[in-house]
Structures are given as structure tokens and as C-alpha cells.
Amino acid sequence: MNSTETEGKAMKHTTDIHLQIRVLLAICVLIYVVTAIWVLLRSYYFTTLNLDLSAILDPSFSVPTATEEERRLNLLERVAPTKPFITWWRSVQTERSPLKDYDRVFDCAICLEPVSKRCPIHTLPCRHVFHSQCLETWFLNYHYTCPMCQKPFHVRVERNHDSAV
Numbered sequence: 001m002n003s004t005e006t007e008g009k010a011m012k013h014t015t016d017i018h019l020q021i022r023v024l025l026a027i028c029v030l031i032y033v034v035t036a037i038w039v040l041l042r043s044y045y046f047t048t049l050n051l052d053l054s055a056i057l058d059p060s061f062s063v064p065t066a067t068e069e070e071r072r073l074n075l076l077e078r079v080a081p082t083k084p085f086i087t088w089w090r091s092v093q094t095e096r097s098p099l100k101d102y103d104r105v106f107d108c109a110i111c112l113e114p115v116s117k118r119c120p121i122h123t124l125p126c127r128h129v130f131h132s133q134c135l136e137t138w139f140l141n142y143h144y145t146c147p148m149c150q151k152p153f154h155v156r157v158e159r160n161h162d163s164a165v
Contacts, residue, residue, distance in 0.1 A: 069140060072139065072140060073136060073139075073140070076122070076135070076136060076139045076153070079124070079125065079153045080122040080123055080124050080125070080135070080153065081122070081123075082120050082121070082122055082132045083120070083121060083123070084117075084118070084119075084120060084121070085115055085116065085117050085118070085119045085120070085121045085129075086117045086118075088121060088123055088129065089117070106129070108129075108130050108131045108134050109128070109130065109147050109148050110130055110131070110134035110135065110137075110138055110147055111131060111134045113131070115129065115130075115131060119131055119132075120132040120133075122135040122136075124146050124151075124153060125151070125153070126146050126148070126149050126151045128146050128147075128148045128149065130147070135147075139153070
């Protein structure tokens with residue numbers, strides 16, 4: 001064997017090693033991309049269903065009972081009573097109101113659908129108005145602030161530890 005044949009075999013062996021490394025690298029990248037897409041789709045699935053992943057993985061988790069939801073909706077009702085839109089609309093109108101003659105004034109910031117005269121609504125203390133069903137769903141998903149301005153629905157009274165018996 002002469003030196004050219006030895007160099008040729010060494011070069012071919014090096015080329016084969018480089019090819020194997022490229023194939024392994026391509027496989028690793030493919031696995032990474034497939035895993036990333038799977039994670040994104042899985043998170044999208046759980047997000048669109050409004051599910052908490054810990055609730056699925058934690059066997060001690062229990063769905064709130066109807067009485068718990070009713071209690072929470074009663075709390076929302078005390079803070080922001082449900083009323084027909086037209087009643088609220090007439091109460092905020094004045095003679096000089098520039099919106100006095102409009103039928104469709106705004107869209108619900110939660111569902112982005114128009115608020116019509118027939119819609120039942122909730123008016124929060126910050127004066128933002130939403131479809132009643134939209135705000136109830138928002139509230140039942142443990143959101144305690146206005147979807148628009150993030151002000152709390154109500155102030156929680158904290159217990160003073162100095163006055164404890």
C-alpha cells in the first residue's frame with residue numbers, strides 16, 4: 001500500500017464520520033422540533049379548555065360544587081348587580097351626552113361582541129360594563145379584577161393580628 005491509498009482511505013473514513021455526525025445532528029434537531037411542537041399544541045389545548053394542568057395531575061383536586069359557584073356568583077351580584085343594558089344606558093344619559101342617540105355604543109371587552117339594548121350586563125365599581133355571562137365566566141375562573149383596568153372588584157378586609165385574642 002502506498003501513501004496515496006492510505007491517505008484516500010483516511011479521507012474516506014473522515015468523510016464517513018462527518019456524514020454520520022451530520023445525520024445524528026439532523027435526527028437531534030428533528031426530535032427537538034417535534035417535541036417543541038408537541039409542547040406548544042399541548043399547552044394550547046389546555047389553555048383553550050381553561051384547564052389547570054395541576055388540576056389534571058393532582059388526584060386530590062375537586063371541581064367546585066354548584067353551591068360554591070352560586071356563592072361566588074352571589075358575591076359578584078352584590079358587587080355588580082345584573083341589569084338590562086337599556087336601564088343602565090338611560091341612567092348614564094344626560095341631555096348633553098354625545099352618545100344619546102346611538103343604539104350600539106360599545107363592545108364587550110371580554111368577548112368582543114357588541115352590547116345591545118337587550119343584553120343583561122354587569123357594571124363594575126370602576127364603571128366598566130360587560131355582558132353578564134362574560135363577566136360571570138371571567139369571575140368564576142378566579143379573576144377578581146376588572147378585565148379592562150385591573151382594579152379589584154372589592155377590597156378584601158384583612159384581619160388585624162394585633163387585636164387577636
